[in-house]
Structures are given as C-alpha cells and as structure tokens.
Amino acid sequence: MKFSKFSALAATTALCAPMAYADGHMSNELTLVSWGGAYQSSQHKAYVEPYLAMNPGLKVIWDESSAEAVAKLRAMNEAGNVTWDLVDAVASDSMRLCDEGLAEEIDHDNDLAAAPDGTSASDDFGALLVSDCFVPQIVYSTTFGYRTDLIDKPDSVCAIFDLDKYPGKRSLQKRPIDNMEWALYCDGVAKDDIYDTLSTPEGVDKALAKLDTIKDSVVWWSAGAETPQLLADGEVVMGSTYNGRLFSAIAEQNQPIGMLWDMQSFDLDGWVMPAGLPEDRKARAMDFLKFATDTQRLADQAKYISYGPARASSAPLVGKHAELGIDMAPHMPTDPANAGNVHVYDYEWWADNRDDLDGKFQAWLAK
Amino acid sequence: MSDTTNSGPVLAADGTPLKRSLARALRMQKIRALMLIAPLLLFVLLTFILPIADMLFRSVENQIVSETLPRTVVALADWDSESGEAPDEEVFTALAEDMKIAAEAKLHTRVGSRLNYENPGISSLFRKAGRKAKKWDIENDGPFKEKFLDIHKNWGSPDVWRTIQVYSPKLTNGYFLNAADMKKGADGAEWRPENEQIYWTLFIRTLIMSLAITTSCIILGYPVAWILANLPSRSANLLMILVLLPFWTSLLVRTSAWKVMLQQQGVINETLVWLGLVADDARLVMINNQFGTIVAMTHILLPFMILPMYSVMQTINPTYLRAAKSLGATNWTSFWRVYFPQSVPGIGAGSILVFILSIGYYITPELVGGTKGVFISNRIAFHISSSLNWGLAAALGTILLVVVLGLYWAYDKIVGIDNVKLG
Structure with missing residues (x-):
C-alpha cells in the first residue's frame, strides 16, 4: 500500500519533471498569426511540426489575421491585452509597427541562429533585415x-502598357506601390x-500619365x-500577383498561364514580435x-510553397516540392535565371511617401 | 363637518402625506426597473457608446507632439514660419534633448509617423535623427543645428519646422480639414491641389449610390412583399424562405457569384453572345463599375427592404380594397389611393435600413466596385487598417455620422418618424 502510493507519486513527479525543467520559464502556449491558406500550412509543416516534436507539452494556436494585423495590434496594445506572440507581416508593415512602438526590437545576432558555417545571422540575412523589429x-x-x-509571349514588363501588341485587359493591384515604378x-x-x-510632383504626374494610357483596360x-482567377476565366490576358499564386495556378492546376519575371518586385515577409509581452511568453516566442x-x-518551407528562403545559406538546401516532386529552385523568384532584371523596392522611401502617394493614386483612380 | 375645513395635505394610512408616500412607492418601482435594464445599459455603454465617443475624440486629439517634444514646442513658439529660414540653435538644442529622451523611450518614430501624415518625409527624418540622438551628450555635444543638418538636409527646411509648429497644439482641426480635402496653409485653411482631392467626391458618390441602391430595392422589393402578403400562408412561407436564403449565405460567396455572372467572360455575356444579341468583341461591361456595385448590393440588401414592407402589408385589411372597388374605383385608383398610402410606413422603415446599411458597406464595393464604385467607407477602412491614420478615419467617420443624423432629421421633418413601422 505504502509502496504503491510512493511509486504513483514518483511516477507523477517523473512525468512532470522534464516539462517543468525544460519549460520552467516558458509559456506552454504560443499564438502565431499568419495569412491562412497554402502559405500558413507551409509554415505549419516546416516550422511548427518539428518544433512541436521537440516540445510535446506545447500548444500552438494559429490566427489567420495577418491582413489586419497592424490595426489589430494597435488596438490590442491600447487595450493593454496583447494575445499574439508572433505575427507574420510584410516588411513595410513591420516598419510601421516598429515606428509605432508596437513591435519588439530584435538583436539579430544574439537572438537568432547563426548559419551552419558560422556566418552570423545578420550577415546571412544581409540587406533583407530592413527593420530592427523584423526577422x-x-x-x-x-x-x-x-x-x-491568348497573347504572344511578352519578354518585358512594358508589355502591360503596349495595348497594340498585347490587346485585352490586364489586372493590377489597387495601390500605388510597384505600379508607379513600372510606369516610370x-x-x-x-x-x-x-x-x-x-x-x-512632376515624377508622380508622369507615372500617373503613363498609367492613364491603360486605365480603361x-x-x-x-x-x-x-x-x-481572372487569368483562368480569360477576363484578363495578363496581370500582376504574388509569384506563389501563379506557381500554383501553373504547376498545380495546369492553367495555360506563363510567368513573366522581368522587373519582378521583390518583397519580404517575416516575423514580428508584439512589444511588451510577459516574460514567459516572450521567452517561448524567442525560442x-x-x-x-x-x-x-x-x-524546408520551400518544399511546400514557391517562395525563396530569406537566408543566403538556405538557398543551396532548397529541394523538391513535397507533393508534386518537381525541382523548386527554378520557381524561386531569387533563382538567377528569374532574377536577371528585378525591381528593388525602397522600403524607407515608401515608408515616407506611402500615405501621400496613396492619396494621389486613389484620387486619380476615382477620376 | 370638520373634515372639509381641514386644508392640510391628504394623509396616507400611516400618517405620512399621500404625495410623498406615492413618490416613494414609484421611486422603488423606478429603481427596480432600472436595475433590470442595468446590465444592458452598462453593456451598451461600455461596448458601444464609450468606444464611439473615444473614436470621435481621436478626430481632434493631437497630444503626441507636445507630449513627446515639450521643449521644442516651447522654443519653436517664437519662430516666424514666414521667415523662410530654419529656426536657430536654441530650437535645435531643445529638439536634441527631446529627441534623446524620446529615442530612449522609443517614442520618436511615433511622432515622426504622426507628422508624416501631414508632410511626407518627416517619418524618416525622425527615424534617422533618433538613432543618432541616443548617443548624444546634450551638455557637451553642441551645437546641434549642424548635426541635424548632417543627418538630413531637410532638417533645415522651413516647411518641416512649419509642420511641427502648426501641429504642436493639443487639439487640432487638421484631421477634419484633411477629411474635407483641405489643409492648414500659411494663412489658415486652404484647398488641397486638385490631384489630391478625393473625399468630397467619395462622400457625394456614397450618398448618390446609396440612394440608387435604396430606390432599386424599393422597386424590386415592393411587388415581392405584396405577393408575399397576399398569398395563402403555405405558399407565402415557401416564398419567404427564398427571400431569406441570401441571408444565410456568406457575403463573400454572394459577391463572388455576381462576379461569375456579370464579368465579360461571365454567364450573362456568354448567353447574350450565344444568342447573337451582343457581338463577341463588344461584350457588356457590367462589373468593376457602379452598375456592378448597385446590382450586387441591391441583391444583398433586398431582404432588409422586403421584410418590413411585408409585415406592414400583412396588417392592411383587404376589405378596404374591396370597398374602394365596390364604390367604383378602378384597380389602379384603389391601389394608389387606398392600398399604397397604408404601405408607406413599411417603405420608410425599409428605406432607412437599406440606406444606412449601404452607406457603411465596404467589402462589396471593394470587390466589384472597380474605380468608380468605391465608397467613402473603403477609405475609412484603409485609414484604420493600413495607414493607421486613425485621426483621419475618425474625422471621416464623424462626418458620415453627422450626415446620416442630418438625413434622419430631414426624414423626420418631411415624412415623420412616427410613420415608420416594422410591423
């Protein structure tokens, strides 16, 4: 009797001990915010599943709120109740969050892993570390x-402005970013x-005048x-979107769509940590x-989606698509064959001018 | 007879004046009633009225500049913005001190973002200066004017300093001016250049489009409601399910369905081309414009029009119509003079519902509105979720609220709000 009681106690202690030891100061819950869909599932498979295997007691919650993360984080911050631990955001949003004091600054070299060859994280990411709060x-x-x-193969981005050679409608994103640069x-x-x-001001007028030539199309x-969807329906003959979306239309759905990589506009997506998390949650999120x-x-993430890894050291490790079995490297925007002529997006410039130009662009649209 | 000569107050059984006793009994009743609704009242106050009041206050609130840069604001008060020159060293020293404190508390970029709404470029001036200012020793590192100019030449631009000066008070009408396509110029409010004017266009468009949607809902909904009210109840119930069905379908699904129907390679155009009514190269443009917005939103909002109409029409006694006809009225006269006036309260209620709902819509216009079908609410959503310019969003929202209340008041004056019935 005595013995069995003792052994039961010992067993309980033994069960609890590793958890308490490993996670002593770390929260057992982790709330991640992302975009949903294929992208979030690629993150789940590449990051979360192996992490869960290492941390059995952990509970990971996904919130598909990245599209409105900036506003929601601000509202949470003002209410003093931030429920998110890590937020997936595009680089320009991460700069805004950092400026507003809503995101934690990250010491890239101390907080992140170095490359296998010992290169420091900040060198490995290089110029892609566009904000102090962004990984x-x-x-x-x-x-x-x-x-x-429906149309001949275009070889330059300027095909969008050539209505004679490439007749038909085109689709463009309803914002000034990228469109103004392509127009100029x-x-x-x-x-x-x-x-x-x-x-x-003359440059802005010039860009809008160029866009004016195709506005009706x-x-x-x-x-x-x-x-x-518009391409698949034949509603437009060419259109801009994220390269991963085109990849799945072409490779997974076999639509008669081709990729035009000329003057592709690179952008970044990464993690942002909300400012002012309690210590245990912060420790978990950092880990x-x-x-x-x-x-x-x-x-690993590139096995599930055709986006290029942000670390230089990851590029040689990119393998085949997990389900389709095709080589992923040629579908990466960063592949040398695709990156012959790219448009380099100026984050600092857009952070300053985004609101102003957006006003002018919307006024032009509404005319 | 002594009773009648007693002019004192009427007393209750326990000797207290009846008036007071009655008031006490009523007060208890009132408190009990108030206690019963207290949870709801508290709920509405906390979750509805206070947040709205807070949001409205943001449209004039501007404490961030004077709180983060207190010394600079004081030093800058004497600077003449008309001088065409940047302020002197004294102001720059004050700014260096403020900037150092703000940068250590990570507040400098917030002011930068705030001022960037008014003058693009300021955000990076503050970001860059804050990075340097953290390492400055205010006592010994002066003079600071050169240092700021080294960081960026625009620190010497009078335009930047004018913006700081103009937006230093704790309250500002700047957001409301922006919301009306104006700005704070050198001598008070002035219009923005024409290529930046957008809000007036959108306010007027929102009102006109909402009116058009309300009208088309009345025209389509009235006959449906009439049929519903006059059918035997079994078939009426079946029809009612058809009316309610869209309610149970996701808004996005319905909007996307309209895309499939209306686009140039869509169902309607394909059919018309197949029938030979429309040439293949001249397909109708029915989506991504105002037409598409009106069609999709009319469909979505139609139940809000039909339901109040239906419940009012159900109460109209059919014998009135028969009586009118037996007295010699034609079908039209008996409808127009007898039936229609009794159904007006239903039209009124439905119109108010549909009009107010459509003014606030932004998902459907965003998806099917193209460039000409966009509403003011799309811009409010943009400023809330993307540019984070909540002050401007609050100002736009306040204007919209005032316009709606004004229209409601006008409706009350013209039609009379007593004349609105939901059943």
Missing part, C-alpha cells in the same frame, strides 16, 4: 502572369532614377487570389523564433 522568412515577388494561348520604368526612366523621379485587384528562422527550417 525575414521568405522573399516573394509581385510579378506578371499571362495567358499563353516603361516611360524611359532609368531604374536607378525611379525613386528620385517619384520624389518630385485595367481590372484593379485587392486580394492576391483575384489575378489567377520558437530562433528555431523557425534557422537555415534548415527556411529551406
């Missing part, structure tokens, strides 16, 4: 898809001068799924962040 995961690009059966580029402005030109989209952004994890 990039993937490089994606906004680029064009076209109907291979196709109006003969040198790539290096685009932002200088756009900084002047444009369908404006606001959700990434729209362009693939996950370090694991989920190491070289192997970022390379």
Whole structure:
C-alpha cells in the first residue's frame, strides 16, 4: 500500500519533471498569426511540426489575421491585452509597427541562429533585415502572369502598357506601390532614377500619365487570389500577383498561364514580435523564433510553397516540392535565371511617401 | 363637518402625506426597473457608446507632439514660419534633448509617423535623427543645428519646422480639414491641389449610390412583399424562405457569384453572345463599375427592404380594397389611393435600413466596385487598417455620422418618424 502510493507519486513527479525543467520559464502556449491558406500550412509543416516534436507539452494556436494585423495590434496594445506572440507581416508593415512602438526590437545576432558555417545571422540575412523589429522568412515577388494561348509571349514588363501588341485587359493591384515604378520604368526612366523621379510632383504626374494610357483596360485587384482567377476565366490576358499564386495556378492546376519575371518586385515577409509581452511568453516566442528562422527550417518551407528562403545559406538546401516532386529552385523568384532584371523596392522611401502617394493614386483612380 | 375645513395635505394610512408616500412607492418601482435594464445599459455603454465617443475624440486629439517634444514646442513658439529660414540653435538644442529622451523611450518614430501624415518625409527624418540622438551628450555635444543638418538636409527646411509648429497644439482641426480635402496653409485653411482631392467626391458618390441602391430595392422589393402578403400562408412561407436564403449565405460567396455572372467572360455575356444579341468583341461591361456595385448590393440588401414592407402589408385589411372597388374605383385608383398610402410606413422603415446599411458597406464595393464604385467607407477602412491614420478615419467617420443624423432629421421633418413601422 505504502509502496504503491510512493511509486504513483514518483511516477507523477517523473512525468512532470522534464516539462517543468525544460519549460520552467516558458509559456506552454504560443499564438502565431499568419495569412491562412497554402502559405500558413507551409509554415505549419516546416516550422511548427518539428518544433512541436521537440516540445510535446506545447500548444500552438494559429490566427489567420495577418491582413489586419497592424490595426489589430494597435488596438490590442491600447487595450493593454496583447494575445499574439508572433505575427507574420510584410516588411513595410513591420516598419510601421516598429515606428509605432508596437513591435519588439530584435538583436539579430544574439537572438537568432547563426548559419551552419558560422556566418552570423545578420550577415546571412544581409540587406533583407530592413527593420530592427523584423526577422525575414521568405522573399516573394509581385510579378506578371499571362495567358499563353491568348497573347504572344511578352519578354518585358512594358508589355502591360503596349495595348497594340498585347490587346485585352490586364489586372493590377489597387495601390500605388510597384505600379508607379513600372510606369516610370516603361516611360524611359532609368531604374536607378525611379525613386528620385517619384520624389518630385512632376515624377508622380508622369507615372500617373503613363498609367492613364491603360486605365480603361485595367481590372484593379485587392486580394492576391483575384489575378489567377481572372487569368483562368480569360477576363484578363495578363496581370500582376504574388509569384506563389501563379506557381500554383501553373504547376498545380495546369492553367495555360506563363510567368513573366522581368522587373519582378521583390518583397519580404517575416516575423514580428508584439512589444511588451510577459516574460514567459516572450521567452517561448524567442525560442520558437530562433528555431523557425534557422537555415534548415527556411529551406524546408520551400518544399511546400514557391517562395525563396530569406537566408543566403538556405538557398543551396532548397529541394523538391513535397507533393508534386518537381525541382523548386527554378520557381524561386531569387533563382538567377528569374532574377536577371528585378525591381528593388525602397522600403524607407515608401515608408515616407506611402500615405501621400496613396492619396494621389486613389484620387486619380476615382477620376 | 370638520373634515372639509381641514386644508392640510391628504394623509396616507400611516400618517405620512399621500404625495410623498406615492413618490416613494414609484421611486422603488423606478429603481427596480432600472436595475433590470442595468446590465444592458452598462453593456451598451461600455461596448458601444464609450468606444464611439473615444473614436470621435481621436478626430481632434493631437497630444503626441507636445507630449513627446515639450521643449521644442516651447522654443519653436517664437519662430516666424514666414521667415523662410530654419529656426536657430536654441530650437535645435531643445529638439536634441527631446529627441534623446524620446529615442530612449522609443517614442520618436511615433511622432515622426504622426507628422508624416501631414508632410511626407518627416517619418524618416525622425527615424534617422533618433538613432543618432541616443548617443548624444546634450551638455557637451553642441551645437546641434549642424548635426541635424548632417543627418538630413531637410532638417533645415522651413516647411518641416512649419509642420511641427502648426501641429504642436493639443487639439487640432487638421484631421477634419484633411477629411474635407483641405489643409492648414500659411494663412489658415486652404484647398488641397486638385490631384489630391478625393473625399468630397467619395462622400457625394456614397450618398448618390446609396440612394440608387435604396430606390432599386424599393422597386424590386415592393411587388415581392405584396405577393408575399397576399398569398395563402403555405405558399407565402415557401416564398419567404427564398427571400431569406441570401441571408444565410456568406457575403463573400454572394459577391463572388455576381462576379461569375456579370464579368465579360461571365454567364450573362456568354448567353447574350450565344444568342447573337451582343457581338463577341463588344461584350457588356457590367462589373468593376457602379452598375456592378448597385446590382450586387441591391441583391444583398433586398431582404432588409422586403421584410418590413411585408409585415406592414400583412396588417392592411383587404376589405378596404374591396370597398374602394365596390364604390367604383378602378384597380389602379384603389391601389394608389387606398392600398399604397397604408404601405408607406413599411417603405420608410425599409428605406432607412437599406440606406444606412449601404452607406457603411465596404467589402462589396471593394470587390466589384472597380474605380468608380468605391465608397467613402473603403477609405475609412484603409485609414484604420493600413495607414493607421486613425485621426483621419475618425474625422471621416464623424462626418458620415453627422450626415446620416442630418438625413434622419430631414426624414423626420418631411415624412415623420412616427410613420415608420416594422410591423
């Protein structure tokens, strides 16, 4: 009797001990915020499943709120009740969150894993560390898809402005970012001068005048799924969207769509940690962040979705698609064959001018 | 007879004046009633009225500048913005001190973002200066004017300093001016350049489109409600399910379905081309414009029009119509002079519901509105969720609220709010 009681106690203690030991100061819950869909599931498979295998007691909750993360984080912060631990955000949103004091600053070299060869995290990510509060995961690009059966193969982004050679409607995102740059580029402005030109009122007029030439032939989209659908329906003959969306339309759904990589606009998506988390949750989030952004994890994600890993050291590890079995490297926006002529997005410039230009762009649209 | 000569107050059985005793009994009743509704009252107050009041206050609130840069604001008060030159060293020293404190508390970029709404470029000036200011020793590192100019030449721009000066008071009408396509110029309010004007257009468009949607809901809904009210109850119930069915379907699904129907390669165009009514290269443009918005929103809001109409029409006694006809009225006269006036309260209730709902819609216009079908609520949503300019969003929302209340008041004056019935 005595013995069995004791052994039961011992067993309980033994069961509890490893958890208490390993997670002593870490929360047992982790709330991650992402975009839902194929992208979130690629994160779940590449980061969360192996992390859960290492931390059996942990509960991971996904919230598909990245699209309104900026506003919600601000509201949570003002209410003093932040329920999120890590938020997936695009780079420009991460800068805004950082500026507003809503995101935690991250010491990239101390908080993140070094590359397998010992290169420090900040060197491995390089220029992609665009904000002190941001840990990039993937490089994606906004680029064009076209109907291979309805128009000739375009070889330059300026095909969108050439209504004679490529008749039909095109779809563009309902925002000034990227469209203004493409307009100036196709109006003969040198790539290096685009932002200088756009900084002047005349430059803005010039870009809008160029867009004016195709305004009646444009369908404006606001959700990434729209362009693939419009292309599939034959409603537009070419249109911009995220490269991963085009990849799944082409490789997974076998639509007659081709990729136009010329002047693709690189952008980044990554983790942001809300400011002012309690210590135990912060420790848990930091531990996950370090694991989920190491070289192997970022390379693993490319098995499930065609976005390029943000670390230089991950690129050689990119393998085949987990289900389709096709080689993923040629579908990455960062692949040398695709990245011959890219548009380099100036985050700092857009952080300053986004609101102003958006006003002008919307006024132009409404006219 | 002594009773009648007693002019004192009437007393209750226990000797207290009847008036007081009655008041006490009533007061108890009132408190009990109040206690019963207290949970609801508290709930509405906490979750509805206070947040709205807080949001409305944001449209004029502007404490961030004077709270984060207190010394600069004081030093800058004497600076003449017309001088065409940046302020002197004294102001820059004050700014250096404020900036150092703000940067240590990570507040400098917030002010930068706030001022960037008014003058694009300020956000990066503050971000860059804050990074340097953290390492400054205010006592010994001066003069600071050169240091700021080294960080960015725009620190010497009078325009930047004018923005700081103009937006230093704790309350501002700047957001309301922005919401009316105006700005704070050198001598008070002035219009924005034409290529930046957008809100007036959108306010007027929102009102016109909402009116058009309300009208088309009345035209489509009235006959349906009439049929519903006059059918035997079994078939009426079946029809009612058809009316309610859209209610149970997701808004996004219904909107996407309209895309499939209306687009150029869509069901309607394909049919018309197949029938030879429309040439293949001249397909109708029915979506991504105002037409598409009106069609999709009319469909979505139609039940809100039909239901109040139906419940009012059900109460109209059919014998009135028969009486009118037996007295020699034609079908039209008996409808127009007898039936229609009795159904007006239903139209009124439905119209108010549909009009107010459509003013606040933004998902459907965003998806099917293209460039000409966008509402003011789309811009409010943008400023709430994307640009984080909540002050401007609050100002736009306040204006919209005032316009709706004004229309409600006008409706009350013209039609009379007593004349609105939900059943």
